[in-house]
Amino acid sequence: MELLPLRFERAGKSYLVSNMVGDFVRLSGDELNRLVDLRVRPGDGLYEKAYAAHLITGEGQTAQRQLLALRLRSRMAYLREPTPLHIFVVTLRCEHSCPYCQVSRQSTDRSKFDMSEETARHALNIAFESPSKRIKIEFQGGEPLLNFPMIKNIVAAARTQAGTVGKAVDFVIASNLALLDDTVLAFCKSNGVLLSTSLDGPADLHNKNRPRPGGNSHELATRGIRRAQEVLGPEQIGALMTTTEASLDRVEEIVDEYLRLDLDGIFLRPLSPYGFAVKTKAIRKYNSKGWLEFYARGLRYVLEINRTGRHFPEFYATLILKRMFADRPLGYVDLRSPAGIGLGALVYNYDGKVFASDEGRMLAEMGDQTFELGSVAQSYRSLVFSDKLLDLIGSSLTQCAPECLDCVYEAHCGADPVYHHATQADPVGMKPLSEFCARQKGVTNLLLEILETSPQDAAILRRWGGM
Amino acid sequence: MGRHVTLPLYGTAIFSRGVSTATASSVVRLRSGLDSPATSAADFKLVRSKEELQAVADSHHGVMIVSDEGLEDLPQAADCARLISVPAKFDYFSDGDIIGFQPQSGRFRTLYRRASAHNSLLVTDRCNHYCLMCSQPPKDIDDRWLLEEIKAALPLVAKDTKSLCFTGGETLTDWREFVDVLADCRDELPDTAIHVLSNGRAFVRDEVVAAWTALRHPNLTAGIPIYSAVDHVHDYVVQARGAFDETVLGILKLKDRAQRVEVRVVLHALTAPRIVETCTWLARNLPFVDHVALMGLENIGFAIANANELWIDPIDYRLGLAEAVDVLASARVNVSVYNLQRCVLDRSVWPYAVQSISDWKNGYVEECDHCIEKTRCSGFFTSGRPRRSRGISPILAL
Numbered sequence: 001m002e003l004l005p006l007r008f009e010r011a012g013k014s015y016l017v018s019n020m021v022g023d024f025v026r027l028s029g030d031e032l033n034r035l036v037d038l039r040v041r042p043g044d045g046l047y048e049k050a051y052a053a054h055l056i057t058g059e060g061q062t063a064q065r066q067l068l069a070l071r072l073r074s075r076m077a078y079l080r081e082p083t084p085l086h087i088f089v090v091t092l093r094c095e096h097s098c099p100y101c102q103v104s105r106q107s108t109d110r111s112k113f114d115m116s117e118e119t120a121r122h123a124l125n126i127a128f129e130s131p132s133k134r135i136k137i138e139f140q141g142g143e144p145l146l147n148f149p150m151i152k153n154i155v156a157a158a159r160t161q162a163g164t165v166g167k168a169v170d171f172v173i174a175s176n177l178a179l180l181d182d183t184v185l186a187f188c189k190s191n192g193v194l195l196s197t198s199l200d201g202p203a204d205l206h207n208k209n210r211p212r213p214g215g216n217s218h219e220l221a222t223r224g225i226r227r228a229q230e231v232l233g234p235e236q237i238g239a240l241m242t243t244t245e246a247s248l249d250r251v252e253e254i255v256d257e258y259l260r261l262d263l264d265g266i267f268l269r270p271l272s273p274y275g276f277a278v279k280t281k282a283i284r285k286y287n288s289k290g291w292l293e294f295y296a297r298g299l300r301y302v303l304e305i306n307r308t309g310r311h312f313p314e315f316y317a318t319l320i321l322k323r324m325f326a327d328r329p330l331g332y333v334d335l336r337s338p339a340g341i342g343l344g345a346l347v348y349n350y351d352g353k354v355f356a357s358d359e360g361r362m363l364a365e366m367g368d369q370t371f372e373l374g375s376v377a378q379s380y381r382s383l384v385f386s387d388k389l390l391d392l393i394g395s396s397l398t399q400c401a402p403e404c405l406d407c408v409y410e411a412h413c414g415a416d417p418v419y420h421h422a423t424q425a426d427p428v429g430m431k432p433l434s435e436f437c438a439r440q441k442g443v444t445n446l447l448l449e450i451l452e453t454s455p456q457d458a459a460i461l462r463r464w465g466g467m
Numbered sequence: 468m469g470r471h472v473t474l475p476l477y478g479t480a481i482f483s484r485g486v487s488t489a490t491a492s493s494v495v496r497l498r499s500g501l502d503s504p505a506t507s508a509a510d511f512k513l514v515r516s517k518e519e520l521q522a523v524a525d526s527h528h529g530v531m532i533v534s535d536e537g538l539e540d541l542p543q544a545a546d547c548a549r550l551i552s553v554p555a556k557f558d559y560f561s562d563g564d565i566i567g568f569q570p571q572s573g574r575f576r577t578l579y580r581r582a583s584a585h586n587s588l589l590v591t592d593r594c595n596h597y598c599l600m601c602s603q604p605p606k607d608i609d610d611r612w613l614l615e616e617i618k619a620a621l622p623l624v625a626k627d628t629k630s631l632c633f634t635g636g637e638t639l640t641d642w643r644e645f646v647d648v649l650a651d652c653r654d655e656l657p658d659t660a661i662h663v664l665s666n667g668r669a670f671v672r673d674e675v676v677a678a679w680t681a682l683r684h685p686n687l688t689a690g691i692p693i694y695s696a697v698d699h700v701h702d703y704v705v706q707a708r709g710a711f712d713e714t715v716l717g718i719l720k721l722k723d724r725a726q727r728v729e730v731r732v733v734l735h736a737l738t739a740p741r742i743v744e745t746c747t748w749l750a751r752n753l754p755f756v757d758h759v760a761l762m763g764l765e766n767i768g769f770a771i772a773n774a775n776e777l778w779i780d781p782i783d784y785r786l787g788l789a790e791a792v793d794v795l796a797s798a799r800v801n802v803s804v805y806n807l808q809r810c811v812l813d814r815s816v817w818p819y820a821v822q823s824i825s826d827w828k829n830g831y832v833e834e835c836d837h838c839i840e841k842t843r844c845s846g847f848f849t850s851g852r853p854r855r856s857r858g859i860s861p862i863l864a865l
Contacts, residue, residue, distance in 0.1 A: 023751060047697070051696070052696035052744055058698055060709075061698070062716065063712045066715075067719070071751075325750070459797070462798070465798075466798045
């Protein structure tokens with residue numbers, strides 16, 4: 001009998017133990033000691049628990065190692081298709097003035113803050129040089145619809161180029177929908193363009209987070225969502241929320257707003273610590289504990305809704321559950337290791353600079369060029385194989401980073417060097433001080449607790465994991 | 468149990484003459500006198516009465532008499548050069564059915580019934596497992612003639628047959644010869660789905676999995692049992708050390724080559740209490756198999772001898788089975804429940820419960836008369852020594 005790789009952590013009176021691919025079992029201290037000493041034998045209960053979880057294997061056996069290898073391969077399969085996401089910042093201008101916004105500008109000067117045709121052309125070439133057979137082009141801003149003509153140009157050029165090189169290409173516009181009109185909708189419909197918008201909750205909360213002249217951000221967003229659902233179909237429009245201090249005790253109302261608008265689920269997101277959010281100290285106003293309470297209440301409320309028979313997933317949980325239950329190769333850029341910077345996404349800024357992530361460009365707006373890889377004049381290879389990017393990715397691997405390498409949750413976590421750089425000026429960071437770490441552990445633990453204690457909710461979570 | 472009698476699938480002829488003794492077994496295909504012309508030397512006209520015998524007497528066809536009336540002694544029978552007479556209890560014989568007939572002893576077995584959706588062909592009685600609940604206890608004998616018989620029968624099988632199952636013993640015991648049979652299936656019956664029951668261990672060998680893959684059969688599935696997530700539990704059930712590791716590796720090799728695999732779990736007192744663990748393990752580790760069948764126990768063969776160790780009332784694992792099915796379905800694994808009656812299943816399992824019991828050994832009990840689910844229910848095995856759950860009771864309303 002042999003021990004297979006395992007990780008463990010004390011959890012109250014017992015220990016949480018996981019195998020290489022994040023299957024969990026709970027053991028008592030005595031059981032854990034017997035396991036690592038291999039004082040187990042068929043029929044004692046511990047042997048069976050440990051064998052089914054691939055913590056031990058028999059002499060001369062190879063099937064379990066093969067299973068672990070193929071599952072690990074499946075979980076990391078995103079590495080076979082590097083850089084599927086390409087973010088085009090077609091303008092930095094915006095008609096909103098959100099206090100937490102990292103980047104946007106109130107300006108009418110098109111020449112200063114809009115992407116030029118030449119920049120767009122170069123960026124497209126880089127996007128098509130990436131090895132992925134299917135790429136996604138996401139338009140961001142500012143408010144990208146302020147430079148709608150450029151979006152149309154890029155979509156047309158990308159479709160032509162995709163046909164020539166034999167790649168599939170998807171499009172999404174991340175917009176506040178204030179400028180959504182019939183022309184834009186018709187364009188999206190005929191080109192299969194998805195819309196992604198922001199919805200922070202009920203009107204007063206949303207409008208407080210998102211001031212604009214007229215104070216009608218919520219009205220415009222919800223009208224846009226409804227119009228998009230009608231014209232493009234319910235699958236073609238999604239919404240994301242930003243969490244602020246004002247959101248923390250209103251999670252049920254926020255969820256209700258998503259339900260009211262017939263959206264297909266909700267992503268209860270933490271506030272990112274970048275840009276103006278740091279400047280305005282919004283991030284300091286609540287810590288991971290406050291957010292975890294908000295998240296736990298929200299998740300339980302969402303589960304209540306699902307218990308009535310309505311399928312309405314919470315997407316943060318779903319991301320983790322898809323790995324827990326199905327070893328899905330989720331390339332979600334913040335929750336993977338090797339990190340998703342560059343390998344998951346590239347960002348082409350309006351001014352021709354190329355960043356390793358969207359948060360990286362926000363840091364650059366504040367004078368920190370750590371995640372600036374170069375310019376659109378360069379090739380895909382020279383950007384992604386740059387020493388700068390490889391160092392950041394290589395130094396932050398959770399598979400070998402201090403605290404991460406033996407963390408029981410490692411299989412379901414990610415490196416996020418941008419976060420740790422932004423908060424601790426180091427791509428690895430001290431994990432005990434990391435709110436990212438506390439949040440990930442907290443959410444995963446919450447999911448485990450629900451899976452172990454509520455059969456009815458466990459069935460719902462399993463279903464999300466299998467989506 | 469039940470008022471459906473199990474069909475007799477083997478017996479001894481009252482009389483026979485003119486059947487070739489060149490091989491141990493001759494394959495005979497039955498033809499109804501009026502409908503079907505005899506096109507093969509293996510074709511025998513079915514005769515049930517004096518009048519029918521009269522109608523075929525002066526033809527050159529073989530004749531199969533199904534009767535207890537002594538038709539073979541009538542003068543009309545004297546003209547039939549090739550004649551087999553079997554008792555009237557075989558009156559289910561009908562057009563297109565295929566019989567394996569051993570002329571030396573007069574013994575015969577029904578190999579294929581045209582009207583049945585559950586045709587399974589025994590490939591061998593030899594096996595390297597000795598499963599505690601084996602319904603077809605292995606024998607260490609030279610029965611390679613069975614494969615010859617199958618090879619002779621395949622060209623006679625109706626081309627529109629939807630599916631055929633090969634069973635054993637371990638079907639891959641003589642794997643080269645058996646792969647030849649599968650090649651014949653591919654060529655003779657291109658539209659017939661082929662289901663091969665195997666313990667999967669032979670696929671550990673590259674040459675076996677390569678030959679299997681090289682068949683490029685359009686619709687071939689290996690049905691392979693995994694009884695537990697834990698090696699010694701599986702090995703104990705199949706009474707073979709090292710089986711679990713090889714079976715899992717065999718499945719991985721088949722799936723690595725994109726071959727279709729069904730995992731089969733028989734539910735009894737050693738497997739049912741851990742069915743949630745087993746199915747959780749399957750969902751996590753083998754979610755790419757094409758089908759998982761969770762199967763109620765057929766109380767026959769070794770299962771009767773080992774009843775003390777194996778019997779568990781299905782009502783006692785009802786909730787575990789429901790969770791196990793949900794675990795697999797959530798992971799998008801295609802799952803079915805076989806051989807269990809709806810009244811002993813949690814209602815969440817009903818959509819997955821199928822009418823799996825072969826028609827020739829399937830029946831219902833008195834309680835079923837008023838049950839509104841009877842037409843969708845698997846019913847019972849009539850074979851072996853059926854045991855019934857204390858949970859059997861008619862479903863009267865939904």
